[in-house]
Amino acid sequence: MKRAALLLLAAIALIAGVWAAFAPRPGHPPLASLPAVPVPAGNPMSEDKLRLGRMLFFDPRLSGDASTSCASCHVPQLGWTHNDALAPGYPGHRLWRNNPTVLNAAHYTRLMWDGTLDSLEVQARSAMQAPVEGNGKATMVEMRLRLVPEYVALFRQAFGTEWPQLDHAWQAIAAFERTLVSDPQQVPFDRHLAGDTAALSEAARRGLALFEGKAGCIQCHHGALATDEGFHALGVPRQPLYDSHPLVQIAVRWQNVQRDVPQAVYRGLEEDLGRYYRTREPADIGKFRTPTLRELKYTAPYMHNGAIATLRDVVDFFDAGGGSAPNKSPLLKPLGLSDGEKSDLVAFLESLSMERPLIVEAPVLPPTLPLDGGGEQCEPPVKGRT
Amino acid sequence: MKPLLRALGVALLAGFIAPAAAGDMRLQPLPPPAPVNAAQVELGRHLFFETRLSGDGSRSCASCHVPDKGFADGQPLSRGYNGTEHFRNAPGLLSVRLKSRLMWDGRHAGGDLAGVVREMVLDAQFMNGEARIVAERIRQIPPLFALWLRAFGGQGGGEKSELRGEQAFLAIAEYLKTLDFAETAVDRALRGEAALPPLAEEGQRLFAGKAGCVQCHHGPLFSDGKPHRLGVPEHPAIAREPLRTISLLRHHAERGLPQPMAERSDVGAYAVSKNPAERGSFITPPLRGLAHTGPYMHNGRLASLEEVVDFHGRGGGPGSVLRPLDLSARERQALVAFLLALSAPLAPVAEPPAYDYGSVGGGRR
Numbered sequence: 001m002k003r004a005a006l007l008l009l010a011a012i013a014l015i016a017g018v019w020a021a022f023a024p025r026p027g028h029p030p031l032a033s034l035p036a037v038p039v040p041a042g043n044p045m046s047e048d049k050l051r052l053g054r055m056l057f058f059d060p061r062l063s064g065d066a067s068t069s070c071a072s073c074h075v076p077q078l079g080w081t082h083n084d085a086l087a088p089g090y091p092g093h094r095l096w097r098n099n100p101t102v103l104n105a106a107h108y109t110r111l112m113w114d115g116t117l118d119s120l121e122v123q124a125r126s127a128m129q130a131p132v133e134g135n136g137k138a139t140m141v142e143m144r145l146r147l148v149p150e151y152v153a154l155f156r157q158a159f160g161t162e163w164p165q166l167d168h169a170w171q172a173i174a175a176f177e178r179t180l181v182s183d184p185q186q187v188p189f190d191r192h193l194a195g196d197t198a199a200l201s202e203a204a205r206r207g208l209a210l211f212e213g214k215a216g217c218i219q220c221h222h223g224a225l226a227t228d229e230g231f232h233a234l235g236v237p238r239q240p241l242y243d244s245h246p247l248v249q250i251a252v253r254w255q256n257v258q259r260d261v262p263q264a265v266y267r268g269l270e271e272d273l274g275r276y277y278r279t280r281e282p283a284d285i286g287k288f289r290t291p292t293l294r295e296l297k298y299t300a301p302y303m304h305n306g307a308i309a310t311l312r313d314v315v316d317f318f319d320a321g322g323g324s325a326p327n328k329s330p331l332l333k334p335l336g337l338s339d340g341e342k343s344d345l346v347a348f349l350e351s352l353s354m355e356r357p358l359i360v361e362a363p364v365l366p367p368t369l370p371l372d373g374g375g376e377q378c379e380p381p382v383k384g385r386t
Numbered sequence: 387m388k389p390l391l392r393a394l395g396v397a398l399l400a401g402f403i404a405p406a407a408a409g410d411m412r413l414q415p416l417p418p419p420a421p422v423n424a425a426q427v428e429l430g431r432h433l434f435f436e437t438r439l440s441g442d443g444s445r446s447c448a449s450c451h452v453p454d455k456g457f458a459d460g461q462p463l464s465r466g467y468n469g470t471e472h473f474r475n476a477p478g479l480l481s482v483r484l485k486s487r488l489m490w491d492g493r494h495a496g497g498d499l500a501g502v503v504r505e506m507v508l509d510a511q512f513m514n515g516e517a518r519i520v521a522e523r524i525r526q527i528p529p530l531f532a533l534w535l536r537a538f539g540g541q542g543g544g545e546k547s548e549l550r551g552e553q554a555f556l557a558i559a560e561y562l563k564t565l566d567f568a569e570t571a572v573d574r575a576l577r578g579e580a581a582l583p584p585l586a587e588e589g590q591r592l593f594a595g596k597a598g599c600v601q602c603h604h605g606p607l608f609s610d611g612k613p614h615r616l617g618v619p620e621h622p623a624i625a626r627e628p629l630r631t632i633s634l635l636r637h638h639a640e641r642g643l644p645q646p647m648a649e650r651s652d653v654g655a656y657a658v659s660k661n662p663a664e665r666g667s668f669i670t671p672p673l674r675g676l677a678h679t680g681p682y683m684h685n686g687r688l689a690s691l692e693e694v695v696d697f698h699g700r701g702g703g704p705g706s707v708l709r710p711l712d713l714s715a716r717e718r719q720a721l722v723a724f725l726l727a728l729s730a731p732l733a734p735v736a737e738p739p740a741y742d743y744g745s746v747g748g749g750r751r
Contacts, residue, residue: 064514065442066469092443131519135441137510140470143636147628163647246743250522257518263548368628371650
C-alpha cells in the first residue's frame with residue numbers, strides 16, 4: 001500500500017517535472033504589435049541625420065575598395081537581406097551565416113545570430129569594417145567622406161563638426177535603420193490585434209491557434225517581435241556550402257580564429273559554434289538567437305545558415321522535432337501536424353509580414369570632388385553591388 | 387687650364403672612389419648575394435604574385451612592382467588598392483635588401499623587409515588585406531599550402547600546424563632578398579676590370595666631382611639612405627584628383643600630423659620624424675637600374691633622366707638644399723650616360739602558375 005502510494009507520488013512528480021519542462025511557460029508575453037522604435041539617448045533622430053544615413057547606407061565608398069555598401073547584402077528589394085543562403089559579402093569572400101534583415105532590427109535588444117552586438121551603431125561599424133563584409137579601414141573611409149562636399153555639409157548640419165567623423169556615419173546609418181520597421185497598418189496580424197476581424201484569413205486564424213497551442217511555437221516566438229531573444233540549438237541541417245565552397249570554408253575557419261577559438265578546437269570541426277563564442281560555455285555550442293518572425297515573407301532563405309529554403313520547409317523541420325544537435329532544446333519534439341495544419345501555420349506566419357514590402361529606393365549619391373574646387377570630378381558610384 | 391682641371395677631377399675622383407681614402411662617400415660595386423632560406427624564397431616567390439593576399443583578391447605585390455619594369459610600375463603616381471589612388475611613385479625593388487631606410491619617407495628601417503611587406507599587405511592604401519585571412523586562404527590553396535609546409539612546417543609540422551599570416555610576410559621578404567641588380571659596366575670599372583665608354587667615364591668624373599652627386603649618391607646602391615629636400619614640384623594630380631588627395635591627407639592623419647586637413651602637400655620624412663627641418667624631404671633613391679624605373683622622384687614628376695639631371699643642375703626647386711651647378715649640355719649628357727651605365731638588362735622573372743582554391747573539407751568528411 002505504502003509502496004504503491006510512493007510509486008504514485010513518484011509518478012506524479014515525474015509527470016509534473018516533464019510538464020514543467022515541456023509545457024508552454026505561462027510567463028511569456030503574448031504576441032503584440034510593435035511599440036514605438038526605441039531611440040538611444042546618445043543618438044536622437046533628426047531630419048538631417050536620416051537623409052545622411054539613407055545615403056550612407058547605399059554608399060559603397062564606406063567599403064575598402066568602394067564596391068560594397070550596406071545595401072549590397074541588405075538589399076531593400078530582397079527584404080533588406082539577401083536571397084543567397086550565404087551572401088557574397090566583400091569581393092573575394094563569402095559570408096558564413098545568413099545575413100539577417102534590417103527590418104525591425106531596431107527593436108532587438110541584442111543583434112547578430114550569436115547576440116554579440118547590442119546596438120545598431122556598433123553593428124554598422126562592425127559590418128563595414130569586418131574584412132569579409134565591408135573591409136573599410138577607418139582612416140581611409142573617413143577621409144573619403146571628407147572629400148564629398150555634400151557629406152561635409154550634411155555632417156555639419158547633423159552633428160556640428162567641421163569635417164565628417166566616422167563614428168557619426170554609424171550613428172546616421174543607425175538612425176536610418178530605425179525607420180525601417182513594419183507599418184502595423186499593413187501587417188494583417190497587427191490589424192487583427194487592433195480589432196479588425198477581417199484581417200486574418202480563416203487559414204491564418206487556424207494557424208494562430210496552432211502557433212499558440214499544439215505547435216508550441218509561442219514558447220520561443222512571443223512578444224512584439226515574436227522572439228524571446230534567447231538562444232536555442234535546433235539541430236538545423238548543416239549548410240552544404242560548408243563542405244563544398246572554398247570561400248565559405250575560409251570564412252568559417254577565419255570566423256573561428258577571429259573569435260579566438262584555439263585552432264586545436266576548430267580545426268577539423270569547421271562549424272559555427274553560435275552562442276558559445278560569447279559565453280565559452282560548452283552547453284551553448286550550436287545555440288543561436290531566436291529570430292523575429294516579422295517580415296518572413298520577404299527574407300527567405302531561413303535559419304542562421306540559410307539552410308532551409310521556404311517557410312513550408314521551416315514548418316516541416318519543426319514538425320519533425322528539429323534536427324540533431326548536442327545541446328538541442330528540449331522544447332522541440334515531433335508535432336504530428338497534418339498537411340492542412342502546416343499550411344495554416346504558413347498562412348499565419350505570412351500574416352506577420354506587410355502586404356507590400358517596405359522598399360527605399362537607392363538615393364543619388366553625391367560626388368567626390370577636389371578639396372578646393374576645380375580639378376576633376378570623380379565619378380560617383382552609381383549603385384551598390386547587389 | 388684644361389689639364390689642370392682634369393688633374394683636379396682625377397684627384398677628386400680618386401678621393402671619392404679609392405676604397406680607403408674617403409670613408410663613406412665611395413662608389414662601391416654590388417656585394418655578393420645574400421644568404422637565404424630556399425624553401426621560404428620559393429613560397430615568397432609564389433606569394434609575391436598572389437592576388438589573394440589582398441582584401442578583395444585582386445592585387446598582388448607584382449601589380450605595382452612589375453618585374454619587367456625593374457619592379458616599379460612605370461607610372462608617375464602609383465595606383466594602389468581598388469577604390470584608391472596613391473600619391474607617390476612606386477619604387478623599384480631590386481637590391482632593396484641593401485637600402486638603409488625603406489619607403490620614400492624612410493618610415494621603415496633598412497633590413498625590415500618583412501615589416502614593409504606587412505604594411506603593404508595590410509594597409510588600406512595598398513592591398514587592404516588581413517593577416518589571418520591570408521593564412522586561411524593559403525591553407526585553401528593546396529600547392530601553396532605544400533610550399534608553406536616546406537618553408538615553415540618543420541617544427542612539429544604536419545597538416546594541423548599553425549599557419550600564421552606573418553609567415554607570408556617573412557617569405558616574401560626572403561624572396562625580395564634574392565632580387566638583386568645585375569652587374570653593370572660601372573661595377574667592372576670600379577673593380578678596375580674594364581673602362582667605361584668615354585662619355586660615361588666623363589660622367590663618372592662629374593658625378594664624383596663638379597656635379598657633386600656623390601655627396602648623397604654613394605655606396606653600393608648610390609644612395610646615402612637619408613632624407614633631403616630638393617623642392618621637386620608637387621604633382622598636380624594630387625590636388626586635382628580627389629582619390630589622391632584622400633590618400634595623402636589620410637596618410638598625414640595616420641601619421642599623427644596635428645592639422646591633417648591643412649597639410650595639402652606631401653610633407654615627406656617630416657610625417658615620420660616630426661622634425662620640421664625634414665618637411666618636404668625624401669630619402670635619396672638608389673641610382674642603379676634607372677633605365678627601367680622611370681618616371682623619377684618621389685612623385686614621378688620628372689619623366690626622363692635628362693630632366694632629372696637638368697633639375698639637379700638648376701639646383702632643384704623651391705626650398706632645395708641643392709645649389710646650381712652650371713653644367714654644360716655636354717656635361718649633362720655625360721652624366722646621363724654614366725647613369726645609364728648603372729643599368730644592366732633585367733633578368734627575366736618567371737611568374738609562378740596561378741593555382742585554384744581547393745576544398746579543404748569540413749569536419750564531417
